[in-house]
Amino acid sequence: MPFSFLSIMQFEWSALILLFIVLFLRIGKKVISNTSLLYIVNGLLLINFISGFFAHEDGTLFGTMFVSDSLIRFEKSLLNLGVLIISLQSFHWLSKHHHASEFYMILLSSLTGMFFMLSSNNLFMLYLSLELSAIPLAALANFDLQKRVSGEAAIKYIISSAFSSGILLMGISLIYGALGTLSFDAISLNMTGEPLLLFGFICLFAGFAFKLSAVPFHLWTADVYEGAPVAVTSYLSVISKGAMVFVFITALFRVFANVAESWYQMLFVISIATMIIGNLFAIRQQNLKRFLAFSSIAQVGFILIGISGHSDAAVASAVYFIMVYIFSNLAAFGIISLVSDVTGKENIDDYKGFYSTNPLLAWVLTIALFSLAGIPPTAGFFGKFFLLMSGAAADNNTLIIIAALNMIVSLYYYLRVVKAMFMDSNAQPIEKLKPGWMPVTAYIVCTAGILLSGIIGGAFEYIISIVSTH
Amino acid sequence: MMNLNILVAIPILTAFGLIAVKGLSRTRIVAFTGACIQLILSVFLFFAYQAEQHKGNTDQYVFTQQYDWFPTLGIHYQVGVDGISVAMILLTAFVVLAGVLVSWKQEKWSKEFFLLLTLLSAGAYGYFIATDLFTLFFFLEVAVIPKFLLIGIWGSGKKEYAAMKLALMLMGGSALVFVGLIGTYFWGGYSFDMQAADTIQMPVDKQMIFFPFLFAGFGIFTAMFPFHTWVPDGHSSAPTAASMFLAGISMKLGGYGCLRAAVFLMPEAAHAYQGAIITVAAIAIIYGAFATLMQTDLKYINAYSSVSHCGFVLLGIGMLNETAINGAVLQMVSHGLMTALFFAAIGMVYERTHTRMVKDISGMLKATPFIGTVFILAGLCSLGLPGMSGFVAEMTVFMGGWQAGDALYQFATILACASIVVTAVYILRAAGKTMMGPILHSEYSLFKDAGWNERGAAFLLLAGIFIMGLAPFVLTNIIYPGTADMMQRITEGSISTFELLK
Incomplete structure (x- = not known):
């Protein structure tokens, strides 16, 4: 087919087209209002998301540098959905912002980078797209220009990101030096446990761990999350992390499957450390954004346990967990973003008595937190169950016991927020908030996702079916 | 023949009804109606089960139903009852109705109160009819959070402390159960099915590892020493209906699980x-x-x-x-x-x-x-x-x-x-x-x-x-056949332990 490059790269094209539409709207003579811009962009994002289900062409492009199949398409759709939800939730913030169109331009270029990253089949391509997705994020983190903490967050992000990219690049060059190739297929065939290759692999692994904010490479996370605007924080913690998990799985399972024993040991140590450190630090947090930062570190620990299973079920459970995580974390961030926009309050103590003034919003946040804690009937329960089950397939009881104990700790700090909202009294609770229909739509989508994607087993079965044909 | 899913569906429908109505008087009428229907159904189940026995049905579980949930992982939504479950379901129906009656004058946030109480009962019913370990675990955990909220919001005294302690200790119980469950799954033929338990024969050395997790996990729910400390605080701080529910039903979830899951599935370890x-x-x-x-x-x-x-x-x-x-x-x-x-x-x-x-x-x-x-x-x-x-x-x-x-x-x-x-x-x-x-x-x-x-x-x-x-025979008539079925397997367990010791 002559135009197959159009349909194979469908997601990348559509993100780029969207980007250019925003650009032309911005530089066009007639300045359009923020509200109509948001309507247009959200509508297009929705169309983009829906159309993702219709093109069905697998294949490779650019001499196998770019690959696409049904699993990758599904992952891209998930990211697309996440961006749509974030965009809907940020309605209040963006409709008053002077640079709404720039926000979308930067966001979409980062998203395009992630799409390329998921499809990359070559270390060079991987690095290129990784940078394309990471550098715009530094600009986004500093998007509230008048806030000093945002500037600090951006600097921290760009430095740590550059540092991790450097390590990644070093790993890539070592592997290239040893094998003389950058193609995933060739590397996976020739990968051995000889020291030089292994060292290259470890550098690569560390670079990924940085981006995933796995312990001990997590130190940038909390500060960046706290300083950045909530919309950007949610993008960083959900979309960016989700994309990294997908790529990480590809790298481990496909490219470095030959050295599975080595990375299993590494995952073992890192996942335990990540869970424990994330959980212990989350207990002490007062700021909700910092709190969610550490809780997301702990969640990464769970994902790493699942990945250590090294099976189709492990891939499926990680992808499923990311889906659930998108719903749950974005629902939590959605409420926090609304409250922070209207009142500027971000501390747990400020949420005391939240239920008495905003019962529905409090329920949404509660359901989201329960899902993050892994309490049924929310989807988070199923997500964690499947992750630990695939982790246990490696016959590792220690890991499962530690993870199960960590779930108790994590329940404690999630319940702290619930307790503040429902049980503590407050002389001045947050006033009654009126979210517009766009954020409300996002909340409904997230809550429905949380409540239904577990109980209805079809979602997971679908993922596992596309994974097994992968 | 009876469709057991109704037992879970009624509380959930009641919960939706509660969301729809406003005001204390309507709320409590909806909750009351739901609890009454549930009691009638439970009594009906009691007679239906006996009728099934008279017909000469010797299956361990009757009224069984199975739906695929996550078939690729061997997880099914599977229900069925034996005499023990019927007795527990009857108990639940009695206590829930009494609990609704006692909280008739619940002024503060009455809608939420009855909603949580109903959800709690849905968890308990689902738990007692489950014959698949995953389904069982699912419903066990469903019941944890309503307890936390009931105690923390409507309780008295050190309510926040008690609610948190209860939630965390029960979550600890769930975590242990979870580990035991995973062990059962991987060493018992990649299945959570308790009906097919006769075919699940875990190696004895694995039983010895996982039995304590499963038993202690369920044990926490039933106040096993030394994990009983949540009971006094939780029960005393809870509002009346929640105390009734906690002590009356929730603690029984643990005992039922110890018997049904731990002892029944790992009889050799139970003897050890x-x-x-x-x-x-x-x-x-x-x-x-x-x-x-x-x-x-x-x-x-x-x-x-x-x-x-x-x-x-x-x-x-x-x-x-x-x-x-x-x-x-x-x-x-x-x-x-x-x-x-x-x-x-x-x-x-x-x-x-x-x-x-x-x-x-x-x-x-x-x-x-x-x-x-x-x-x-x-x-x-x-x-x-x-x-x-x-x-x-x-x-x-x-x-x-x-x-x-x-x-x-x-x-x-x-x-x-x-x-x-x-x-x-x-x-x-x-x-x-x-x-x-x-x-x-x-x-x-x-x-x-x-x-x-x-x-x-x-x-x-x-x-x-x-x-x-x-007239204990009313109850023992249905309980005895249930235990008799379980005993076969439990007694077999002791024989193979002796063989193991040889």
Whole structure:
């Protein structure tokens, strides 16, 4: 087919087209209002998301540098959905912002980078797209220009990101030096446990761990999350992390499957450390954004346990967990973003008595937190169950016991927020908030996702079916 | 034939109904209707199960249904009942209806209150009908969070602390159960199916690893020593209906799980750990009884006595013979009814006197004869008076315990028997001080005796207690076939242990 490059790269094209539409709207003579811009962009994002289900062409492009199949398409759709939800939730913030169109331009270029990253089949391509997705994020983190903490967050992000990219690049060059190739297929065939290759692999692994904010490479996370605007924080913690998990799985399972024993040991140590450190630090947090930062570190620990299973079920459970995580974390961030926009309050103590003034919003946040804690009937329960089950397939009881104990700790700090909202009294609770229909739509989508994607087993079965044909 | 899913569907529909209506009067009517329908269905199930038995259906589980949930992982939504589950479902229906009646005047956030109570009951029903370990675990955890919110929002005293402690300890229990579940899955043929349990034959060395997790995990739910500490705080801080539910049903989830999942699926390990189980249970019985002696708060008295009484459940299960396990199941039902009645009576007293301290209350029997009578009856049932359910259950456990034969087990049985004397001391002392005696405060004469809703709740639970006490065959007829089926496998377990030791 002559135009197959159009349909194979469908997601990348559509993100780029969207980007250019925003650009032309911005530089066009007639300045359009923020509200109509948001309507247009959200509508297009929705169309983009829906159309993702219709093109069905697998294949490779650019001499196998770019690959696409049904699993990758599904992952891209998930990211697309996440961006749509974030965009809907940020309605209040963006409709008053002077640079709404720039926000979308930067966001979409980062998203395009992630799409390329998921499809990359070559270390060079991987690095290129990784940078394309990471550098715009530094600009986004500093998007509230008048806030000093945002500037600090951006600097921290760009430095740590550059540092991790450097390590990644070093790993890539070592592997290239040893094998003389950058193609995933060739590397996976020739990968051995000889020291030089292994060292290259470890550098690569560390670079990924940085981006995933796995312990001990997590130190940038909390500060960046706290300083950045909530919309950007949610993008960083959900979309960016989700994309990294997908790529990480590809790298481990496909490219470095030959050295599975080595990375299993590494995952073992890192996942335990990540869970424990994330959980212990989350207990002490007062700021909700910092709190969610550490809780997301702990969640990464769970994902790493699942990945250590090294099976189709492990891939499926990680992808499923990311889906659930998108719903749950974005629902939590959605409420926090609304409250922070209207009142500027971000501390747990400020949420005391939240239920008495905003019962529905409090329920949404509660359901989201329960899902993050892994309490049924929310989807988070199923997500964690499947992750630990695939982790246990490696016959590792220690890991499962530690993870199960960590779930108790994590329940404690999630319940702290619930307790503040429902049980503590407050002389001045947050006033009654009126979210517009766009954020409300996002909340409904997230809550429905949380409540239904577990109980209805079809979602997971679908993922596992596309994974097994992968 | 009966579709068991209705039992879960009704509470969920009730919950939707509760979301739709506004105002206390409508809310409570919806909740009441839901609970009534549920009771009718449970009684119907009781007769349907017996009819099935008369037809000569010898399957372990009847009315089974199976739906694919996550078929690639071998996870199914699977339900079915045997006699034990039917008894527990009946208990749940009684306690939930009584709980709704007792909280008839729930002013603060009544909609949320009944909603959570209904969700809690949905979890319990689902748990008792589940025959797939995953389904079982799912419903077990569903019931944790409503408890947290019920105690934390509507409780009294150190409610936040108690709610958090309860949620975390129960989550700890779930975490242990989870580890045991994973072990069962991977070593028992990649399946969570309990109906096909006969084909699940875990290697004995793996059983030895995972049995403690499963048993202790469920044990936390049923206040197994030393994991009982959530019980006194949780029960005393909870609002009346939640206390009734916690002690009446929620603690039974644990005992049921110990029996159904841990002992049944890993019989060899159960025999190996028999001594430990019995020791722990005996400690709980004695420790609980003596701890109750020191309590001055009525709710704490009942909460600590629950620890002691639930020890009988574990003791019965630990004996691993048919009589004792029957006794354990009877004790679960009996304690559920009795403790719910006791908490209801304490709630009624507290509503009037606004104190639960034994030393501040006196002469309730004169001021409010009905409440006083209910209180004393609940106390008498608790100390095992013949003619009431407590006697039947405890007696069966003791008989089974003696039959177990081993000197240690008989010693534990004697200790457990002796604890009844202690029970009599604290019950009679508390009842005597608070119910008898002169009226000390003038406002006592203004107290209204129990309203129709309170009377309804009390009669409902008393009916259960007396039926079980006077005509135990009503219940034992359905429980015995259930345990008999389980015993086959449990006894087989002991044989292969001896082979292992050779």
